[in-house]
Amino acid sequence: MVDRQDIDAAAARIAPHVVRTPVMDVAGFGLPWSVEFKLEQVQHTGSFKARGAFNTMLGGPVPKAGLVAASGGNHGAAVAFAARALGHRAAIFVPKMAGPAKIGLIERTGADLYVVDGEYANALQAAQAYEAETGAMQIHAYDAPATVAGQGTCLREWEDQGLRAETVLIAVGGGGLIAGAMAWLRGARKVVAVEPETSCALNAALGAGAPVDVEVSGIAANALGARRIGQICFDLARTFKAESVLVSDEAIATAQRALWQERRQLVEPAGATALAALMSGAYVPAPGERVAVLVCGGNVAPDPLG
Structure with a gap:
């Protein structure tokens, strides 16, 4: 299991290469608290x-x-970007449902791009076949210790920036980001997993007592559309008792519009999913409970300036 030492090491390793992303404390969004x-x-x-x-x-x-x-x-674009920055060749497999904005983003990095029929699981099968044939190094989108440790630097950084909330809401697809958060926080704050009703691999796994396959669809499926939750995420979620809530596509779209209209933050549906849990009432904080939302992605389709 990934621990805080792994995340500390990751933070030192990647510091020259990533952005220290901003934080803000705001009121609005129809909520009675900031x-x-x-x-x-x-x-x-x-x-x-x-x-x-x-x-x-x-x-x-x-x-x-x-x-x-x-x-x-999103993962493919990040791997392609990092590979170019470090001078490595990269082959990226994505499903057609990734959409033109994300496919275009990967194309601009110069990576070898392969678009396959189906969904993420089909792209993973193709990538694994490529790995076996060529000897290339697979960088898993979410269920690998190095990936999870890297994503855990986000919460490490946020605490360093003065995070005050007792509860953090995080959107979940395959579980890499929330796994990193749980590995860093280790129960010190409540973690709430937010998934679309139509792409809910973690929620289904917690209900079944083990990772299970689910059908995926909906407006956030090209980012949160993992068919099965990662084992690392599932184990951490059970260990640290993450709370799981589901939101509708309508709630996600409403939160996406609100982020733009109220704060001029242009995000993709996955990036608005955690906020949707608060705005829709899927998660209702206790009186006086301070909450935080991790806005995780901004690759809007179609790209408004593409």
Whole structure:
């Protein structure tokens, strides 16, 4: 299991390569109390994923065959960006549902891009076949210790920036970001996992007592559309008793619009999913409970300035 020492080491390793993303404390969004935000959508390539990508590449030797990754879009863009920055070749496999904005973002990095039919699970199968054939190093989007440790630097950084909230809401797809948060916090703050009703791998796993396959669809599926939750995330969620809530596509879209209209923060549906839990009432804080929301991605489709 990833621990705080792993995350400390990751933070030192990636510090020259990633953005220290801003935080803000704001009122509004129809809520009777203010909310602390961390704006990871301003990270390189528009999501927190660069943290795990750089940590993996800097943690050991990269083979001559280079790197390979499967992604719904954001992870692939981050791996491609980090590979270019560090001088490595990268092959990125994404499903068509990644959409033109994320596919275009990967194309601009110069990585070898392969678009496959289906969803993330199909891209992962293709990436694993490429790994076996070429000897390239696989960088898993969420269920690998180096990835999770890299994502954990986000909460480490946020605490260093003065996070006050007792409760942190985090959107979940495959579970890398929330796993890193739980590995860093280790129960010191409540972690609330927020998933779309139609892409809810962690919620289903907690209900079943083990990771299980789920169907994925909806407006956030190209970022939160993992068919099965990562084992690392599942184990941490059970150990530290993460709370799980679900939100509708309508609630996600409402939160996405509110972030733009009230704070001029342009985010993709996945980036608004955690806030949707507060605005819709899927998560209701106790009286006096201070809450924080991790805004995790900004690759809007279609790209308004593309």
